Amino acid sequence: MKNYRHSCRIHLTVCAAQIVTDIDNTILNSEPRLRRTLQELGLEELLPELLARYDGVKALLKPEEQEKFYQLFLSERYLHLDEPLPGAAEALRALREAGYRIVYLTGRHDAPGDSMRRGTELWLVEHGFPHPGDGSTLLRMKPRRGMDDRQFKEEALRELAKLGSLHAGIGDRPSDIEAYLHYGIPAILIRGDDRHPGDGVRAVAGGVEVVRDWSELEALLLRSG
Ligand SMILES: [Mg+2]
Structure with missing residues (x-):
């Protein structure tokens, strides 16, 4: 696994290194x-x-x-009704304070007249997560409900790469991990309660870091090296 330490910790004002995370069953339990x-x-x-x-x-x-x-x-x-996963808000706030831009990349949709954006932003604020209103956090959502998640995430990552380096990608599904690996982004699979012990996870597990929870993830991203 690459060394996660980054010059971002020194050059806070100019660095736009990004940490990308899925939302559902990654930062919360739906x-x-x-x-x-x-x-x-x-x-x-x-x-x-x-x-x-x-x-x-x-x-x-x-x-x-x-x-x-x-x-x-x-x-x-x-x-x-969504429940924040233990330690997720604290870890993402710590990463933000270390200088990373937090990007939520989610299959939730944001279409005219049919949008989950406001509810998602309110939930992030209410549960103490970095949120788009704080000035540096981004929320990227599908432009329509029926769009394929994997296709959307790959297109969004291509655009995000223009804004700064993509330091790590976090998700709970093999499709998240595949999208990150498609662009060579170090990928972290959060296993939660192991409720998806399927072949898909094993198939991608060789190329990624697999963590059990956000305390392991925070240690990996902030205290490694
Ligand atoms: Mg998910």
Whole structure:
């Protein structure tokens, strides 16, 4: 793994080194929002299997159920149920204070008349995370709900690379990791509670750092070298 120390710690005013992180199930646990959404659709019995696989919605819900599911789950209605992961806000604030620009790169969408931006920003503020209103933090969201996450993230990373070096990319899904590695960005997979012990994670684990939680991640990014 490359040495994560960076001259950013010395040249704070001119450095634009960036740390990119996913949001859902990376800085927060969206299970309560998932549970509430399924309750509303009368599909709560699917919760364990949806938590156990990345492709659960497409595999387990009928097409008409999928549309209703996404309209609820990917809306601002239940965002307040999302629970911050322990240590995530503190770690990201410490990285920001060390001079890094924090960039949230999320599959949440921000389309005219159908946007999760305001709810996401409010949640970040309420839970003590660096947020776009603090002057240096960025929130990059999909321009429309149906766009492919991986494609969006790769396009966004290409644009972010023009703003400064991309120091590390953090995510919970193999598709996050693949997008980071596509641009040679050191990638960190956060495993959380190991609820996705699938082959996809093992397939990418060889090229990335795998951490259990944000205290391990903070140590890796701030105290290594
Ligand atoms: Mg995620």
